[in-house]
Amino acid sequence: MNRLLKSLVHLLLLACIAQAAAAAPEPPAGRIQIDHQAFTLPNGLTTLVHSDHSLPTVFVGVWYRVGSKDEPQGKTGFAHLFEHLMFQPTVNRSSEYFLPLNKAGASDMNGTTDVDRTKYYQTVPSNALDLALWMESDRMGYLGRSITQQVLDEQRAVVKNEKRQDELGGGDKTLEFYRQNFYPKGHPYAHSTIGSMEDLDRATLADVKQWFEDYYGASNAVLVLSGDIDVETARQKVAHYFADVPAGKPAARLEQWVPDFPQVKRDVIYGDGPTATVRRNWPLSNDDPRETTLLQLAAATLAGSRNTPLHELLVERMKLATRVSASVSKNHLTSTFGISATLAPGVAPERAGALIDQTLRDYFANGPQDKLRLQAIALGTDNALLRSLESNAAIGSMLAEGQLYANDPLFFVKQRQWVREASAEDLRAVVRKWLDRPYYESLLLPSPKTSDARGSVDRSRIPEPGEFKGQVRFPAIRETVLDNGMKLVVAERRGLPLVNASMQFDTGSDADAAYAPGIAEQAFRLLPLGTRKYDGNALVREIDRVGFYLNTAVGERRAGFNWSNTSDRLDDAFALAAELLRHPTYPQQEIDRRNAGADVDAYFDAYEHNPIDAASALFARALWGPDHPNGRITTREQGRREQAMQSSHDTLARFHDTELGPNNATLYVLGDVTLEKARALAERHFGDWRAASPTALPPSGPRVPPAAGARVILIDAPGAAQSSIVAGHLVAPFDKDTAAIESLMNAALGTSFHSRLNMNLREDKGWTYGFSAGVANAPTGPRVFAASGTLQTDRTAQGMLEIRKEIGNYVGTRPMTEAELERERDAAIRAIPAGFGNGGAFLASMISSRAYGLPYTRAEGAMQRLSEVSLEQVRQAARATYRPDQLTWVVAGDLKLIERDIRALGLGPVEVWDVYGNRVR
Missing domain, CATH: 3.30.830.10 (Metalloenzyme, LuxS/M16 peptidase-like)
Structure with missing residues (x-):
């Protein structure tokens, strides 16, 4: 999982990718100032507070100084596995972590793990802040003694399915090869964050409890509150909820380990990519953070856009590559500078490598030739910062990352100043210092194509959220x-x-x-x-x-x-x-x-190399037919390669x-x-733009979708670790009067985390990393109901039966319950205000409303419409919408392992298609 923007370095990269930088000498617009205060509890918990009362929400995040780098040999994946365990019940609450917060209207709830840290976060209505702090302090103080063997086994299965899902595209294996060969043996970064299957299987209950004791003390954490909260209130509430959390023991830490290459090291790797890619990586020391920042700036001037020397030479002039990039990967123990070039078909890697050498030699001597690019990046960074400052979650994340890695919440301000003051000579010198030395080069080639403390907090009950006061108000x-x-x-x-x-x-x-x-x-x-x-x-x-x-x-x-x-x-x-x-x-x-040929062929080759990704496109083909616009497989039809x-x-x-x-x-x-x-x-x-004569668009489809019998379509993906499944059918067109009813109907079945499908297949059985279902809205014509996700290969057929069973029960013997309606309705209502935290959200809502022929401000009434939905309305809507006996199934997976069992299910006539929708048998 990737960390949020943790410093100005990331904003520089965002500015370059978006081409939002400016090359004029004008100063950046507006003055950027982020007010914050910090305090530390006696148990060592550091808290950062940023106050912004423009929305009735608060971002609550906890960063722990533990990541995959802290895992000893034989225990890879523990940091990430424990991240999953942190969402499970404690001795003080029987529910999973999400349920009370979801009911209170929390949004953007998750956790992520990387090599250096683990973080947990959510944005809650300000009236639910006590709930969020109780929940975070509860798991910080009590989760370790609450983990059971059953919980460990369930979450281990979920993590293993996440690992299988990550491996579907093939990139995870090549990245693992890179780690093992770039970093020396025993280096903390030499293994993946998600770990190995063998180590995950070896994890014992005693192991994970010890991990909690070692790393989840208050003194090893940073708490950030950003939004509708003042510092004095924050101080009182944090002291109340976290004072009795044990400090934990100090952890011994490795501060730096920079790989050393006495000479250039080269490897060849085979993967699922359609063309060859050359990647070079140089190890960097973190002794001077200014140098690391300037190297990121230098990367933007080398290959940050169309006008940079590597792009202009390799892509534009010589046409040896279809893409070239340069970037800095910043981590705690060591950072890396990387250059990557995706080669055009038939190009010898040595030829591209020689031109990279030539470009770097020129940079060593002269620095960046386009001086305006430096000014452009300065403005682009400010624009990116301005956009991020619309979000209290982004502000809170930047403060926490600065505190965690630099002991300075406003560290990104220093980096911004370094960038604004940087000269061409500064960049020339730092690039020569770090890149004029041996490096590690990997050549990725396409695989041959083959078929104890005491406190005053009441832990006996979870606090109820206070009175909900959120609302959405559009500007005039x-x-x-x-x-x-x-x-x-x-x-x-x-x-x-x-x-x-x-x-x-x-x-x-x-x-x-x-x-x-x-x-x-x-x-x-x-x-x-x-x-x-x-x-x-x-x-x-x-x-x-x-x-x-x-x-x-x-x-x-x-x-x-x-x-x-x-x-x-x-x-x-x-x-x-x-x-x-x-x-x-x-x-x-x-x-x-x-x-x-290069761009087009790469697009088609990538599609053909990964049949697991074809399920969604072929599901649309199966529903709408090849002659309907919605049934086109984008531009991927056979013969379309030539047309493209x-x-x-x-x-x-x-x-x-x-x-x-x-x-x-x-x-x-x-x-x-x-x-x-x-x-x-x-x-x-x-004003003087002349009128056009636009083409009349064809009808979007029949008013009432035709009934269709059940059918099963299989796509062969040899060697796939999981099967991709899509099942569904067409449903009636959008109706504004029933939209709120349908949203809650979908949530309980398949769109919320606690939906029946996800809880069955992920939490109860551990067969998938996630499974969802719902009706995709469209302004005109029939819409599509689809249930989709990936299942581990050996559970594909069983999983299909579970999917049909859950849909059947939902419209039959086990319809939505009052508890489910209350849970999903409360969560939906209370999450709405957080969805309007920036101007882009209001604009998108206005445009969407216009497309559906609705008032621009329709979202203002969303909470009222949801509050008026009754249980019987949802049950009637479900019976009128879902047809479990008329599902069209599309399954992409390793047919030699799954086809016989699927045919035996008797879910409908079975066909085997290729990735372009042609029937094979």
């Missing part, structure tokens, strides 16, 4: 229409100097039939290739200069061009958006380069000129802007 929304027919919707939301915008078009992949497969998606994705005013490289620089955070999304009947930026650059942002939307050139040379290589400027331009115009568009703007300002900008940059 105003609308207008430009003379050319373009609709403008503006929601003024003050606070941070940020503006989110989205140009939504009433078109999408359903229009592809009039052009070519996949043309809608390509037309939006390829907008940044160039415009009338800018070629591709100049466009990247302009995006950097403006601080323009861009993404596009294309659905079946709706497509969006989305951007955000700081409010002091609105005119530049609107001008750039208009240039991209109105005047793309779709240069044939760039399209030909993408059509040359034949996209042209003419086809893309024809789609653009026909489908995209002001009369087919609505511009949504939310943030630090007024309607008057937004209209003036829209008139200036879009």
Whole structure:
């Protein structure tokens, strides 16, 4: 599991990936200040408090200074296994950890483990803070004596299924090979966080209890509270709930162990990737954190974007690679600098390696040549920080990570200053110091294709949440229409100097039939290739200069061009958006380069190499049929490989000129802007845009989905450790009057953690890491009910029977209970406010509501609608929706191990398909 942004280094990487950095010399927008206070209890528990009363929620997180690096030989995976155990009952509560918090409306509840730390977190309504602190202090103080053999066995099975799931793509095995060969024998980072199957099987009850005693004391933890809480209240509550938690014993720690390579070391690894990849890694010391930060900045100037030397040389000019990246991986004992190049088919690794050497020699001598890139990253980092500061969870995480790793909650501020002051000479010197030395190189090739303390806290009962006071209030929304027919919707939301915008078009992949497969998606994705005013490289620089955070999304009947930026650059942002939307050139040379084979072949090869991933696409094919737009396997049909290589400027331009115009568009703007300002900008940059003649989209399907008999479709995935299962059928179209009923109906069966399917298959039987089920909403036409997940191979057939049994019971002899309704309704209602913590959430809700023909502020009434749902309404809806005897099953797995048992179930006629939906037998 990956840690959250723990420092400015991660924000630098985010800024480079999003191309949100600026290359102009203007200072970053707005002053960034995070107020916080810290205190320590007598038992050593450090607490950090950040107060922000804009939402009635509090982020509660606990970081423990223990990770997989602390595992002795023969006990790999213990840190992560114990993370799972921490969610189990204690001597003071019989329920699992999630249940009381879920009922109170907590959101984003989870735990993660990495090599250096384990953390647990949740965001709770402020009226449930006592509950959260009771729960965290309860497991910190009492979990060790509460673990039973049954609990250990259950969670061991869950973790083993998580490991099997991670191994499905093949990447886990190559990463394990890297760890064992990059780090010396006995190094704490030389094994995976999830551990080995053998060590997990050897874990005893005494072992895990000892792990708790060794590492889960109060003095080994950092507690962070971020949100609707003041420091004095926090001090009182933390002292009340945590004062009796034992401090724990000091743990001996290794502070640094940097691998040493007296000469270059090279290995060849075989994996499931479709093309060869060259990876180089240099070990780094953590003695000077400024140097580590500057190396991350240097990585961004080497391969952070299209204009960087490694990308320009290997991808653009020589066409030897389809992707190249550089990054720093920061950990406690040692860090690494890595360069990775995914090679084009047929390219000799030695040739790419020689050009990497050439680029580095030039960097050693001259440093970064594009000086503007340094300024661009500074602004991009500030933009990324501004976005993260909308979230109290992100703020709390940054404070905790700074405290844990640097004994300074605001350590990222130092890193920000180092970046802003960095010169080209600084980067040249630090890169030469650390990269002009031996390294470890791995060549990943495609596998040959073959078939005691006393306190005052009452532990006899869990605190009930206080009175729930959450609500959702949209900013004032105003609308207008430009003379050319373009609709403008503006929601003024003050606070941070940020503006989110989205140009939504009433078109999408359903229009592809009039052009070519996949043309809608390509037309939006390829907008940044160039415009009338800018070629591709100049466009990247302009995006950097403006601080323009861009993404596009294309659905079946709706497509969006989305951007955000700081409010002091609105005119530049609107001008750039208009240039991209109105005047793309779709240069044939760039399209030909993408059509040359490497990009397209890699896409198709990856799909064919991993048939386990085909289940969802083939399930859609089975439900809708090959001729329906929803039944297309994206662009993966046989014969589509050749079609995908034949996209042209003419086809893309024809789609653009026909489908995209002001009369087919609505511009949504939310943030630090007024309607008057937004209209003036829209008139200036879009006012003379001429109307288009968009294609009439085909009907989305029959009003009432046809009944279908049960059937079973199998896909062979030889050697797969798990089977991927999707089962379901079409259901009636969306109805706003029953939406709240359906959401609770879905939650109890399959969408919540405590749903019947997940509790049966994961918690009770340990056959899966997770299984879910629910109806996927769509604005028009029939919708899809699907139950999906992965099961361990030897339980595939049994699991299918359990899935059908649970659905059948839900509509038959064991319908939803009053307790289930109360649990899911309370959780859903109390979690709603936390879902509106940033401007992007309000904007997305407005756009979604418009797509469904509903008021923009519909979400304001969501809590009321949920509160009015009755048990009989849910039961009737379930009986009208789910058809357990008419399920279409798609199962991808190792057929030599599962096919005979599945056929014996008698769930329906059985067919075997290939990954493109062709019947094999």
